[in-house]
Amino acid sequence: MLTFHRINSVSDPFFTNLFNLYALAFPPAERRSWANLEYELSYEKRLYACALVQDNMFVGFLNYWLFDKFCYIEHFAISPSLRGKHFGTEAMQILRSKTDLTIVLEVEMPNNPTAIRRIKFYERLGYIVSSHNYAQPPYEGGDFLLPTLIMSNNNHFATTHFELIKETLYAKVYHYEVEKENEEEEI
Secondary structure (H helix, E strand, O other), X not given: OOEEEEEOOOOOOOHHHHHHHHHHHOOHHHOOOHHHHHHHHHHOOOEEEEEEEEOOEEEEEEEEEEOOOEEEEEEEEEOHHHOOOOHHHXXXXXHHHHOOOEEEEEEEOOOOHHHHHHHHHHHHOOOEEOXXXXXXXXXXXXXXXXXXXXXXOOHHHHXXXXXXXXXXXXXXXXXXXXXXXXXXXXX
């Protein structure tokens, strides 16, 4: 049976497995550096970095955040040699059983076969693409916003609370400040 092993520090025996797959599965603009992830693990209690383990073997990882109104999946990957064995589906079902909150996640635009396959995977699990425009902020540095899609297992919640989701992700996950236009004219 697949289990979630929560990682709280880089000294955890599964952290290296998690980080190596993380670096393999996500380009630098779409992930944290080692130091950034280490900082979040140390200080952010809403972040759950979980090694997916079966029979004491690392299968993949699922990093998610628990907020008051929703659960956000930040990163999720299964080891390449174990893909297609339903570990991803099982992990998503386990997460669903752990929370009554709406689950939201970001996916790439459907511009290539991998992105299309990923969207279809989540759709088979009951997730729906939000109709709202969204862009993922950079994790570090001055990189540009990356156009992405928001998916959720509760489209009504995602639609009616889209601004809350976006503002929460920008502020809490990405530490990204949106410049507000100055409404007052300069004198």
